[in-house]
Structures are given as structure tokens and as C-alpha cells.
Amino acid sequence: MTSADVREILEIELPEQQPVTKESLFSDDKKQKVFKKEKTFKKPQGMHREVWGLLFTDPRDAPPLLPSDTSTGYKQAKAKIGRSRVRPWKWMPFHNPARKDGAVFYHWRRMVDEGKDYAFSRFNKQVPVPTYSDLEYQQHLHDENWTREETDHLFGLCRRFDLRFIIIKDRYDRERYPDRTVEDLKERYYHISNVLAKMRALPGPEAKLFMFDADHDRRRKLQLEKLYNRTQEDVEEEETLMQELRKIEQRKREREKKAQDLQKLISAADNSDRRLQKKQPKKHMVAHKLSKGGATVTSGEASTTPDTTGIKFPEFKTSGVTLRSHRMKLPTSLGQKKSKAIEQLLEELGIEQSPMPTEEVATHFNDVRCDMVLLYELKLAHANCEFEVQTLKHRLEALVPGRLASLNLPASAAATTTPSTSGEAGGDSPGKTRKISEIIDVVGNAEHPSRKRRAALEQRDIMKKLKGNKS
Amino acid sequence: MSDYGSEGGGRVKGLTIVKPIVYGSIARYFGKKREEDGHTHQWNVYVKPYRNEDMSTYVKKIHFKLHESYANQNRIVTKPPYEVTETGWGEFEIVIKIYFIDPTERPVTLYQFLRLFQSQANIMLGNKNVVSEFYDELIFHEPTSMMQQLLSSSRQLTLGAWKHETDFVDKEEKTLSAILAAKSKIRQEIAELNDKLKVSKEALKVLKDEISKAEAEGEEGKDAGIKT
Numbered sequence: 001m002t003s004a005d006v007r008e009i010l011e012i013e014l015p016e017q018q019p020v021t022k023e024s025l026f027s028d029d030k031k032q033k034v035f036k037k038e039k040t041f042k043k044p045q046g047m048h049r050e051v052w053g054l055l056f057t058d059p060r061d062a063p064p065l066l067p068s069d070t071s072t073g074y075k076q077a078k079a080k081i082g083r084s085r086v087r088p089w090k091w092m093p094f095h096n097p098a099r100k101d102g103a104v105f106y107h108w109r110r111m112v113d114e115g116k117d118y119a120f121s122r123f124n125k126q127v128p129v130p131t132y133s134d135l136e137y138q139q140h141l142h143d144e145n146w147t148r149e150e151t152d153h154l155f156g157l158c159r160r161f162d163l164r165f166i167i168i169k170d171r172y173d174r175e176r177y178p179d180r181t182v183e184d185l186k187e188r189y190y191h192i193s194n195v196l197a198k199m200r201a202l203p204g205p206e207a208k209l210f211m212f213d214a215d216h217d218r219r220r221k222l223q224l225e226k227l228y229n230r231t232q233e234d235v236e237e238e239e240t241l242m243q244e245l246r247k248i249e250q251r252k253r254e255r256e257k258k259a260q261d262l263q264k265l266i267s268a269a270d271n272s273d274r275r276l277q278k279k280q281p282k283k284h285m286v287a288h289k290l291s292k293g294g295a296t297v298t299s300g301e302a303s304t305t306p307d308t309t310g311i312k313f314p315e316f317k318t319s320g321v322t323l324r325s326h327r328m329k330l331p332t333s334l335g336q337k338k339s340k341a342i343e344q345l346l347e348e349l350g351i352e353q354s355p356m357p358t359e360e361v362a363t364h365f366n367d368v369r370c371d372m373v374l375l376y377e378l379k380l381a382h383a384n385c386e387f388e389v390q391t392l393k394h395r396l397e398a399l400v401p402g403r404l405a406s407l408n409l410p411a412s413a414a415a416t417t418t419p420s421t422s423g424e425a426g427g428d429s430p431g432k433t434r435k436i437s438e439i440i441d442v443v444g445n446a447e448h449p450s451r452k453r454r455a456a457l458e459q460r461d462i463m464k465k466l467k468g469n470k471s
Numbered sequence: 472m473s474d475y476g477s478e479g480g481g482r483v484k485g486l487t488i489v490k491p492i493v494y495g496s497i498a499r500y501f502g503k504k505r506e507e508d509g510h511t512h513q514w515n516v517y518v519k520p521y522r523n524e525d526m527s528t529y530v531k532k533i534h535f536k537l538h539e540s541y542a543n544q545n546r547i548v549t550k551p552p553y554e555v556t557e558t559g560w561g562e563f564e565i566v567i568k569i570y571f572i573d574p575t576e577r578p579v580t581l582y583q584f585l586r587l588f589q590s591q592a593n594i595m596l597g598n599k600n601v602v603s604e605f606y607d608e609l610i611f612h613e614p615t616s617m618m619q620q621l622l623s624s625s626r627q628l629t630l631g632a633w634k635h636e637t638d639f640v641d642k643e644e645k646t647l648s649a650i651l652a653a654k655s656k657i658r659q660e661i662a663e664l665n666d667k668l669k670v671s672k673e674a675l676k677v678l679k680d681e682i683s684k685a686e687a688e689g690e691e692g693k694d695a696g697i698k699t
Contacts, residue, residue, distance in 0.1 A: 259668075259672075262668075266661070266665050266668075321571065321576050321577065321579050321609055321610065321611050321612075322579070322609075322610050322612070323579055323581070323607050323608065323609060323610070324489075324607055324608035324610060325607050345653075345657075346653075349649065349652075349653040349656070350649055351646070351649050351650055351653060352646070355646040355650070356605075356606045356639065356642050356643055356646050357606065357607055357608060358491070358606070358608065358643055359489070359608070360647060361643065361646055361647055361650065364647065364650045364651060364654060365650055367654060368650055368653050368654045368657065371654065371657045371658060371661060372657060374661055375657055375660055375661050375664065378661060378664045378665065378668060379664060381668060382664055382667055382668045382671060385668060385671040385672060385675060386671055388675055389671055389674050389675050389678060392675065392678040392679065392682060393678060395682055396678060396681055396682050396685065399682065399685040399686065399689065400681075400685045
């Protein structure tokens with residue numbers, strides 16, 4: 001039986017001992033941590049919880065810099081009626097310095113304030129409207145459209161209405177002076193203000209000048225009015241037009257770029273054509289010398305312009321073993337349309353899609369395919385060009401009817417294809433040599449077996465329309 | 472013979488040696504479907520040099536990878552004739568990988584689609600065999616001196632005649648002439664189109680000028696209208 005138990009039984013009060021805790025039993029030398037009891041602020045009675053929360057939520061937060069006294073206030077305390085002396089009030093006149101007429105009014109005021117001016121007159125701020133003397137007017141401010149009286153009238157109104165030009169315009173004396181727009185009034189006012197400021201400028205900081213561009217303002221207001229008056233349909237129409245415009249411009253840019261590239265291509269192709277034509281007459285077999293092979297390989301690598309603008313074939317400069325057929329492989333960067341065009345052309349010309357890869361064959365095959373791509377691109381550019389010509393023709397007709405006929409246009413390309421198209425449409429007469437370029441269907445995109453016919457028919461339709469327009 | 476060094480000697484700069492080869496497959500129909508395994512054709516896939524020579528001087532081995540349904544689908548042949556003969560019932564692609572004596576040279580891969588079934592043309596011609604043969608060339612660019620020696624010292628393989636199923640000489644001639652004809656035709660077309668394009672551009676320019684002129688006149692007219 002411990003003493004504690006005895007005391008408990010006997011209910012003898014003794015100084016409180018700390019209850020046995022686990023820490024006290026197990027901790028050896030560690031000092032026992034005693035948690036300081038944190039000081040919490042008590043919410044004053046009567047104050048709402050949320051309001052208290054605004055002031056003070058967490059005891060750990062730093063207290064506000066200016067601790068406020070919250071003991072009072074928010075308590076629905078009884079009104080404190082002071083026992084001190086009542087301050088007397090008197091019915092007295094007062095003077096308002098803001099008034100110009102010197103009228104005297106009366107109101108209740110504390111005796112203490114007797115004789116003082118009206119307290120609120122200090123709020124009577126005036127806009128600083130400049131004044132000018134006659135001399136100044138004659139020297140600097142003279143204007144042909146504005147008489148002296150009118151200018152004075154304007155400035156009077158400015159002072160009266162605190163430069164509120166809308167009101168000034170409304171109150172403007174229309175009987176005596178011409179009808180002025182807000183911009184006119186502003187222009188005149190700011191012009192005079194600036195001139196006077198410049199004249200009177202003290203040496204030192206520059207005078208503050210008003211920037212007012214009357215024209216700009218007039219245009220701006222006109223535009224805003226138009227904008228405000230738009231109907232819903234107008235808005236939609238505008239939106240669609242904007243989109244169309246963007247698309248058209250983009251396409252036009254692309255086409256122009258392509259046409260530019262093509263011109264370079266064409267000149268390059270002409271050069272390469274001349275160069276290779278020299279090599280053709282020489283005939284050599286597969287078993288022929290390597291030196292020749294080396295020469296043609298290097299010349300192929302040297303002429304970069306046809307290669308890069310046509311097709312970039314994988315070149316093998318590294319040492320190692322490769323197959324000839326590798327060099328004839330089409331790069332994947334070519335794109336579906338061009339590959340398809342090449343395929344069709346090869347078929348038409350009776351060449352295998354992958355012919356026997358000897359050295360000569362490989363070189364010529366690659367060249368031919370480059371040329372095919374060039375042809376395709378040219379055809380594309382030509383079609384675009386023609387389309388543009390057509391649109392421009394229509395536009396010109398719309399602008400100046402009859403001008404088109406008077407123009408001496410170089411015979412358009414569409415006209416020159418008539419003999420061939422009529423030959424096409426007339427049932428592929430075997431005698432006529434068909435144009436290779438017509439096989440490439442640039443205009444249409446649907447997969448159609450009778451594509452050749454369609455291309456020819458389309459051209460014919462365009463021709464008919466043209467003729468119909470002209471007549 | 473000089474000392475080759477650890478890697479067979481350095482690479483010979485600027486040198487390119489071309490070795491033409493022929494590869495392909497021949498298939499023959501039994502005449503009936505074999506009962507035990509359903510095979511209907513006997514076929515043979517091969518790689519041969521175009522000329523009568525011994526490829527094993529520079530080729531270490533040729534690896535034919537058959538369809539997975541074949542036991543031992545990887546067939547390796549180390550000496551000529553480089554071929555695999557088998558029976559089967561279906562067509563598939565065979566991967567042919569040629570490994571060279573020089574270990575620094577990477578192996579070359581060819582793809583041969585094994586053709587078993589007759590085309591209409593074949594049936595009409597009355598051919599018993601289905602041949603699918605291709606010509607290709609191995610291009611050795613800057614080989615090591617060891618390789619160069621091996622490639623140059625090729626001996627004849629057989630004493631007899633050396634032929635292929637396809638007449639490649641003839642084929643080459645035909646292909647080349649077709650391509651060259653096509654080339655000149657296309658060049659011609661390009662020139663024509665070029666001219667047409669120039670004409671169109673001219674027209675375009677003229678029209679643009681006219682339109683801008685017309686627009687300017689229109690503007691003047693409008694301004695005149697306002698002022699009055």
C-alpha cells in the first residue's frame with residue numbers, strides 16, 4: 001500500500017503529485033518536456049464566430065500589429081449616457097466661400113463653431129481653365145473659324161461646366177454661333193490651352209501639353225457608332241468574311257512560294273538536262289570499269305540542285321556494303337500524291353515500278369522520277385496560276401465591264417490545250433500522241449479509273465465557261 | 472601479300488567494287504496435294520552471282536529465314552550453291568541475309584517473296600515452273616584491303632555454261648531504252664509546261680495591273696463624288 005493510496009482512502013488533501021506516466025518510468029536521463037500551455041484569446045461574448053475568425057483564428061498565428069481592444073464593442077451594451085455638460089447648439093447664419101453670390105444661410109450649429117466658414121466648402125474644386133488677355137488673343141490665339149466672342153463664349157461654358165464637353169456642346173448658343181461638334185470645341189480649347197501654356201512656361205520643367213487629335217477622334221467616334229449599329233447578321237457576315245480572307249491569303253502565299261521554288265527548279269532542270277544529254281550517247285555495260293561508275297556517282301552527288309528540288313534519294317557516302325536497289329528506293333518524305341503520280345506515269349510509260357538495278361538504270365531511273373516530280377509540281381503551279389488568272393479576269397469584268405475584251409492578253413494556256421483536249425474527248429484517236437502531263441490529275445482528287453478522261457473533260461468545261469463569259 | 476593488320480588493313484579510299492548478283496525462287500507444282508502434310512509445291516530459293524564466279528571468296532554465309540511453320544526456319548548456307556530447297560503449300564516472304572568474310576562489313580538483307588502460284592500469262596505460255604527472279608548489285612564502297620583482295624581474286628565456279636532463268640542482258644536493254652525514252656518525253660513536257668506557265672504569269676501580271684488601275688480610277692471617282 002502506497003502512501004498515495006492511503007491518502008486517497010482517507011481523503012487527505014495533499015499537494016498534487018504528477019501522475020505516473022510511461023515516460024517517467026522509462027525515460028532515463030532525458031529531461032521531461034513540459035509543454036507550455038499556449039495562451040489563447042477568448043472570444044468576446046456577443047461577437048459572432050465568423051467575425052471573430054476574421055480577427056483571430058489560430059493561436060499559433062502572429063498577432064496583429066495593432067492589437068485592438070475587443071473587450072468593448074459588439075456588445076449590446078446599454079447606451080452610455082454621459083453625465084458631462086451638454087454642448088449648446090445655436091441657429092446661426094454661415095458663410096459659404098464657395099458661393100459667389102454671398103448668400104447667407106442659416107442652420108443649427110454648435111456654439112463653438114460660430115463664425116467659422118462652412119466646413120464643406122473646401123470640396124469646391126474648380127477645373128483650371130486658362131484665361132487670356134486681349135493682347136494674347138490677338139497675337140497668338142487668332143483663328144479664322146472662331147471669332148473672339150465665340151471663343152469667349154466657349155471658355156465661359158468651360159468654366160461653368162468644368163470642361164464637360166458633352167454638356168458644353170449641348171448648351172452651346174446655336175443661334176449666335178455656328179453648330180460645332182464636340183471635336184471642334186475640344187480642338188479649339190486644347191489648342192488655346194497649349195499655346196498659352198507654352199507661352200507662359202517658366203524655365204524649368206516643360207509645360208504639360210494636351211494632346212488632342214480632332215481628326216482621329218472624329219474617325220474613332222464614327223467607327224464606334226458603326227460598330228454599335230451593326231445587326232446580328234452583319235456580325236456573322238463579317239466573321240465568315242474574315243475567315244475566308246485568311247484562308248485565301250494563306251493559300252495564295254503557299255502558291256506563290258511554290259511558284260517561286262518552281263522557277264528555280266525549272267532553271268536547274270534545264271541545266272541538268274544539258275549536262276546529262278552529253279552523257280547519254282556513251283554506252284556502257286554493267287561489267288564496265290569502276291572508274292566510270294565512280295565518275296557518274298560523284299557527278300550525281302555534285303549536282304545538288306536537281307536532287308534537292310526533285311527527290312532526295314538516299315546517298316551512300318559511308319564505307320560499307322549496300323545494294324543497288326537501295327539507291328533506287330523512294331524516300332518516304334515524298335508524300336502520297338507525288339508517289340501516286342510517279343506510279344501512274346511509270347505505268348503509262350511502260351516502266352516497271354522497280355526495274356533491274358544496274359548502275360545506268362539506277363541513275364536514269366532516279367533522274368526520270370525526279371523529272372516526274374518536277375512535272376507534277378509544274379502542273380500544279382500552272383493550274384493554280386490559271387485559276388488565279390480566271391478569278392482576276394472575273395474581278396476585272398466586275399470592276400470595268402468590257403475592259404477585258406479590249407486587253408491584249410497573251411494567249412492563255414487554256415486556249416492552247418484545245419487541240420489536244422478535243423483529240424482526247426474524241427475517243428483517244430491512236431494517231432495523236434497524248435500528253436503525259438494530262439495523266440497527272442492535279443485538279444480532281446477522287447480515285448477514278450477513267451481519270452484521264454475526267455481531266456480532259458474538266459478542261460473542256462473550263463474552256464466552255466471562258467468562251468461563254470467572253471461572248 | 473602484305474600484312475593485313477588486325478582489321479584486314481585500312482579502308483581503300485575512293486574505291487568502289489560492284490558485284491552483281493541474281494536471287495530468286497523457282498517453284499513447281501507436284502500435280503496433286505500430298506496427303507500427309509498438304510504440301511502441293513516444291514520450291515527452291517537461291518542467291519547466285521551474275522557471272523560465273525565463286526562467291527565464297529568474299530561471302531562467309533547466307534542466311535535464309537523461312538516461315539515459322541517450317542522446322543529450322545533459319546537455314547544457313549556456307550558454300551555455293553547458296554540455295555534452299557523445300558516443299559510447301561503457301562507463299563510467304565523469305566528474308567535473305569548475306570554475311571561477308573570481313574567482319575567489319577555489315578550484312579546485307581534481301582527480301583524474296585516466294586511465288587508458288589501461276590499467273591495467267593504463265594499458264595498461257597505453258598510454263599511448268601513459276602520463276603520469280605531478280606537482279607541486284609552488291610556495292611562495296613571503300614572496302615578494306617583484305618576485302619579488296621578477296622573481291623578481286625574470284626575464280627570460276629563451274630566449268631560448264633552459266634545461265635539464269637531470265638535473260639538479264641535483254642531485260643536491261645529494254646528497261647534502259649524505256650527509261651531513256653520516258654526521260655526525253657518528260658523533259659519535253661517540262662519545257663512545254665514551263666512555257667505555258669510563263670505565259671500564264673504574264674497574263675496574271677497584266678490583269679493585276681489592270682485591276683489596280685481600275686480600282687484607282689474607281690477611288691478617284693468616289694472621292695470626286697464626295698467632294699462635290
